[in-house]
Amino acid sequence: MWRYGAGVLSALLLAAGGVVLFRGAAQTEAPLPQPKPAPAGMAPLPPAPVAVPSATARTREEKRFDRYDKDRDGRVTREEYLASRRKAFAKLDVNRDGQLSFDEWAVATTTKFAKADADRSATLDAAEFATTAIPRKPAARCACPAPRAEAED
Template sequence: MWRFLAGVGSALALVAAGLFLFRSDAATEKLPPPPAMAAALPEVDAPLPDDPPAATARTREQKRFDRYDKDRDGRITRDEYLASRRKAYAKLDTNGDGRLSFDEWAAKTTTKFATADRGRDGALDAGEFATTAVKRKPKRRADCPPATPAAEES
């Protein structure tokens, strides 16, 4: 029973300490940036706008419409709509006979497998298979100025 009471007491003590830390004035005090960073920060006189500019759904949809409307007549014909598919099909139809064989359709995958199969044994081990993973773009990062080393004070 005494272990239970000790656990409850320590939990209450932790909650009280947390409340004390969050309500202290030290937590709300704003400190100026270090001198090395203050020199690198640009001075801005104008306040930032309330709402950042954003593309509207209409703008994105208009861009998509314009990609298909090749003759710019404000209408998308069936031929305009299917033009991108015809181009993709023509790239796959390497012999130009108007029909896709399985090998033409799977050419990219076949090439990827052949490139990954370093041992040329017709099978991929775990290390070879790992090289076939889709390469994803890294997430966008903010471009920050490089950190300048702190000047040595004498």
Template sequence: MWRYLAGGMAALLMVAAGWLLFSSRATSDPVLPPPPPAPLRADTAGDEPAAPVPEATERTREEKRFDRYDKDRDSRITRDEYLVSRRKAFAKLDANGDGRLSFDEWAAKTTAKFAAADRDKSGVMDRAEFATTAVKRKAKPRCVCPQASADDGN
């Protein structure tokens, strides 16, 4: 029994020592924010006032997006206005115009891609044919950094 009591006391002492060690290393100095930037001054050499800086419009990105959807400009978006883009996308996929989208109409682009890749028209693609279906990614532009010359002393 006394072993349990001694073990419990040792654990409490270790926790207390850890807390004291941690709290003594903690800094209580407040981190001050950086000073505000200095205001821009007009050129004092000339007597001419500085040209006014053009201001950006106060329309936010959300206001612009709202205005794109609000076709009748009544400051309200109806369900039909909201679904216009989806109707256009659906109409592009609905090849026969029956108002119903079959699987073949939905998968037309993928079907055409398979047919173009299947060069021997066997209905299956081998590795070489499948490799032609990979997404063509644009190469990232390389950084053209000036080379340090040997005669600059560094």
């Protein structure tokens, strides 16, 4: 029973020490510098408006639809829909006979597993399994201008 009491007491002491340290750090922070007053006879300038770039609110399904709609006419035809499947099928159909045999599928699958099994243990751990994921293009980043180097005198 005394162990529980010692545990509770140590937890309270740790919490009290954290409060003391937190309040001490808050009191030692330097105050923010005050803006300089405008020279006499001049009215202060209003702050310049900040141009915020607008982003389109496109859902995941709208983006997926756009990937399939190759001719950008707002409609996905059967040919557009099946194009990605045909590419995947063509990669697996090694002998190009238009039919996917079990052997062709098994060779592709076994090769993919062997490439992922880095330690040759005949099993995939989480890190090795992650390498079997389909590579995706990274999301587009903000095209912000690079910072300018200051001129040296």
